[in-house]
Amino acid sequence: MDAMAGRKPAVVWALNISVVLLVALWLFPTLGLFISSFRTGDQITASGWWSALFPAEQTLQIRVADPDDNRVDLGNGRFMVEGNIFEGEGFEGELNGWGTSSRRLGEFEPGATADLGDGETLTLEQDGSYVWEGDDDQISGRAQRVFLDVVTPPDFTLENYSFVLFDEDNSEGMAKAFFNTLTVVIPATIIPILIAAFAAYALAWMDFPGRAILIAVIVGLLVVPLQLALIPLLSLHNAIGIGKGYLGVWLAHTGFGLPLAIYLLRNYMVGLPRDIIENAKVDGATDFQIFTKIILPLSFPALASFAIFQFLWTWNDLLVALVFLIDASGQTTVMTKQIVELLGTRGGDWEILATSAFVSIAVPLAVFFAMQKYLVRGLLAGSVK
Amino acid sequence: MNPALQGLITIIIGVGGCVGYFYGANLFLDKVLLRPTGPNAGRNINRANMIRPWLFLLPALLALGLYLAYPVFATLRLSFLERLPGNEYAFVGFDNYTKMFAEPKFMEALRNNVLWLVVVPAAATGFGLLAAQLTDRLSWGNIAKSIVFMPMAISFVGAAVIFKLIYEARPEDVAQIGILNHLYLTFGGDAPVQWLQVPFWNNFFLMAVLIWIQTGFAMVILSAALRGIPEETIEAAIIDGANPFQIFFKIKIPQIMSTIVVVWTTITIATLKVFDIVFAMTNGQWETQVLANYMYDKLFRANDWGMGSASAMIIMLMVTPILVWNVYNARKEMQ
Numbered sequence: 001m002d003a004m005a006g007r008k009p010a011v012v013w014a015l016n017i018s019v020v021l022l023v024a025l026w027l028f029p030t031l032g033l034f035i036s037s038f039r040t041g042d043q044i045t046a047s048g049w050w051s052a053l054f055p056a057e058q059t060l061q062i063r064v065a066d067p068d069d070n071r072v073d074l075g076n077g078r079f080m081v082e083g084n085i086f087e088g089e090g091f092e093g094e095l096n097g098w099g100t101s102s103r104r105l106g107e108f109e110p111g112a113t114a115d116l117g118d119g120e121t122l123t124l125e126q127d128g129s130y131v132w133e134g135d136d137d138q139i140s141g142r143a144q145r146v147f148l149d150v151v152t153p154p155d156f157t158l159e160n161y162s163f164v165l166f167d168e169d170n171s172e173g174m175a176k177a178f179f180n181t182l183t184v185v186i187p188a189t190i191i192p193i194l195i196a197a198f199a200a201y202a203l204a205w206m207d208f209p210g211r212a213i214l215i216a217v218i219v220g221l222l223v224v225p226l227q228l229a230l231i232p233l234l235s236l237h238n239a240i241g242i243g244k245g246y247l248g249v250w251l252a253h254t255g256f257g258l259p260l261a262i263y264l265l266r267n268y269m270v271g272l273p274r275d276i277i278e279n280a281k282v283d284g285a286t287d288f289q290i291f292t293k294i295i296l297p298l299s300f301p302a303l304a305s306f307a308i309f310q311f312l313w314t315w316n317d318l319l320v321a322l323v324f325l326i327d328a329s330g331q332t333t334v335m336t337k338q339i340v341e342l343l344g345t346r347g348g349d350w351e352i353l354a355t356s357a358f359v360s361i362a363v364p365l366a367v368f369f370a371m372q373k374y375l376v377r378g379l380l381a382g383s384v385k
Numbered sequence: 386m387n388p389a390l391q392g393l394i395t396i397i398i399g400v401g402g403c404v405g406y407f408y409g410a411n412l413f414l415d416k417v418l419l420r421p422t423g424p425n426a427g428r429n430i431n432r433a434n435m436i437r438p439w440l441f442l443l444p445a446l447l448a449l450g451l452y453l454a455y456p457v458f459a460t461l462r463l464s465f466l467e468r469l470p471g472n473e474y475a476f477v478g479f480d481n482y483t484k485m486f487a488e489p490k491f492m493e494a495l496r497n498n499v500l501w502l503v504v505v506p507a508a509a510t511g512f513g514l515l516a517a518q519l520t521d522r523l524s525w526g527n528i529a530k531s532i533v534f535m536p537m538a539i540s541f542v543g544a545a546v547i548f549k550l551i552y553e554a555r556p557e558d559v560a561q562i563g564i565l566n567h568l569y570l571t572f573g574g575d576a577p578v579q580w581l582q583v584p585f586w587n588n589f590f591l592m593a594v595l596i597w598i599q600t601g602f603a604m605v606i607l608s609a610a611l612r613g614i615p616e617e618t619i620e621a622a623i624i625d626g627a628n629p630f631q632i633f634f635k636i637k638i639p640q641i642m643s644t645i646v647v648v649w650t651t652i653t654i655a656t657l658k659v660f661d662i663v664f665a666m667t668n669g670q671w672e673t674q675v676l677a678n679y680m681y682d683k684l685f686r687a688n689d690w691g692m693g694s695a696s697a698m699i700i701m702l703m704v705t706p707i708l709v710w711n712v713y714n715a716r717k718e719m720q
Binding site: 015016018022023026028029030032033036044045047048049050183187191194195196199201202203208211212214215217218220221222223224226227228229231232233236246247251254255259262286288291312316319322323336340343350353354358360361365367368369375376379380 | 391395396399400403404407408411415434435437438439441442444445446448449451452453454455456457459460463512515516519520523526529531532533534535536537538539540541542543544545546547548549550551553555559560561562563564567597600601602605606609654657658660661664665677680681684685690693694697698700701704707708711712715716719
């Protein structure tokens with residue numbers, strides 16, 4: 001590939017197109033959900049999200065105003081009803097054509113006059129204003145139906161978000177779950193960092209017998225499935241009185257996050273220049289001072305990497321919350337659990353599902369895009385060694 | 386108490402406790418227990434330096450021991466026991482295991498898990514490698530990478546909703562809102578398909594979710610590895626007349642093989658533990674059960690701790706070769 005200079009334009013094109021395809025494949029699923037969260041339930045069921053971005057052609061069926069209440073006597077036995085067909089419809093868009101029968105849609109241009117037989121006429125203008133004229137018999141009883149061919153511009157709404165987040169009457173809202181998730185995540189991110197940082201320093205820069213074995217054990221614990229921990233730890237939590245609750249879930253996340261934290265931080269700290277640490281020692285700094293004044297500030301990138309990992313992992317977690325946090329009362333439900341519930345109860349209501357899911361996805365995505373640099377760095381430190 | 390307030394207090398207590406512990410224990414060691422003054426100053430300093438690492442390590446070791454090491458043994462023990470009414474246990478030997486292997490649902494979970502293990506790491510690593518190579522010299526390569534990497538931040542549950550929308554099927558006479566059925570009908574399918582309810586193939590529709598999430602991870606790491614390849618090897622190959630495919634497969638791949646293995650094993654472990662996706666999308670119906678979800682069913686729905694623990698041990702057993710391999714490599718590296 002390094003023969004760039006000699007590459008044919010066709011190859012460059014093929015390359016660009018295949019990357020565009022790849023990116024589209026990875027972006028569209030999320031985009032679909034994102035767009036759906038801004039559409040009403042009716043819009044979602046009427047057409048796929050991909051057509052929401054373009055003006056939509058549709059046929060509306062509307063009746064003109066009720067003749068018995070609205071007709072005007074023109075004299076000579078003639079009557080007329082005047083009005084605007086879009087009145088009260090909150091309609092935005094463009095009228096392309098109209099008809100008076102469902103079998104002949106778009107028969108007339110806007111502005112044309114339809115002859116309804118026996119002297120009865122209907123004129124419909126582009127802006128929706130109409131005049132319906134005829135004799136006493138014709139302009140009475142049921143109002144005339146009109147079939148409109150209209151093009152509506154893309155239409156998006158924030159209603160779903162206000163319903164999911166701020167509606168007090170919505171028992172399935174996400175506001176409470178959002179704060180519960182936040183309550184789980186913050187301590188579960190900060191505490192392991194502190195504990196791991198000290199341990200990583202000891203494993204990186206302090207000499208003691210058994211250090212190598214400890215490091216090996218931590219590497220081993222990195223891959224132990226947390227599934228094994230569920231029952232023994234739940235029994236333990238119940239036995240010592242923690243039960244199901246925030247304390248339990250904080251402790252569990254701390255325990256499960258530690259191997260990666262120690263591993264990442266130790267790998268990073270080992271790479272710090274030896275001279276700085278030895279000079280500090282010669283100058284009489286204690287280990288504690290070296291750690292707090294030199295190692296911690298220098299390790300900021302590694303600390304940030306792990307913080308992002310742990311944040312994403314605890315925010316997105318379902319299993320640990322199910323087992324250690326959420327009790328029968330459901331007061332402590334987190335967003336992931338709430339969404340799974342919604343999948344069961346509101347399976348077809350995509351506007352609710354999409355919005356709820358996006359509420360839970362939005363925060364990690366923001367963190368991801370803001371801190372991507374550290375995330376990548378952390379991944380590389382953890383894997384390429 | 387308001388959980389947010391409780392959370393705040395916990396942060397303060399937790400963080401304060403940690404800092405207090407480390408600071409206090411360190412101070413206690415130097416000022417009270419082994420003072421570096423007087424006739425025994427030298428001896429005391431040495432002893433203090435022997436104890437200090439363990440002070441720093443203590444909280445981590447306690448947490449690791451209690452939350453990861455102890456459960457392995459406790460689960461192993463539970464897998465040989467049967468829970469009797471009144472919190473009693475009876476030793477049943479391998480009964481839980483034999484019962485489990487006789488259960489069709491377990492065999493289905495085992496088969497599916499093997500299928501996942503074959504397909505997901507291979508596909509995610511393959512796509513990741515492809516993405517890394519294609520975006521390598523592209524002017525907008527970093528944007529492309531960001532987008533492929535993005536699903537990494539999305540929860541399995543969120544991704545499950547995203548893909549459920551893709552797989553959505555609606556009656557034949559109304560508009561399809563799931564893009565897969567829309568495309569399927571556009572390109573000549575006869576009727577909308579409930580993709581998640583087609584036995585065997587539905588497994589692949591679930592796997593797509595994990596592949597979609599994990600590809601970015603593979604891409605980021607492999608992209609860094611590709612950039613680390615010495616230029617000279619590639620230049621030499623070009624001079625020798627190698628075409629781009631030969632360069633990629635014969636020069637680049639062999640040089641990043643060890644990274645590929647790391648990526649592969651990391652995704653393998655993630656795949657073994659897959660739970661949320663199946664739990665949220667099919668809950669193991671229509672023959673999509675996997676071990677982690679089977680285990681959850683046994684533990685928390687059937688309340689059968691014996692068989693639940695036995696299936697957890699199966700997952701542990703499948704992880705063990707990777708565990709041994711990782712430890713072996715880590716030890717080799719340190720020497």
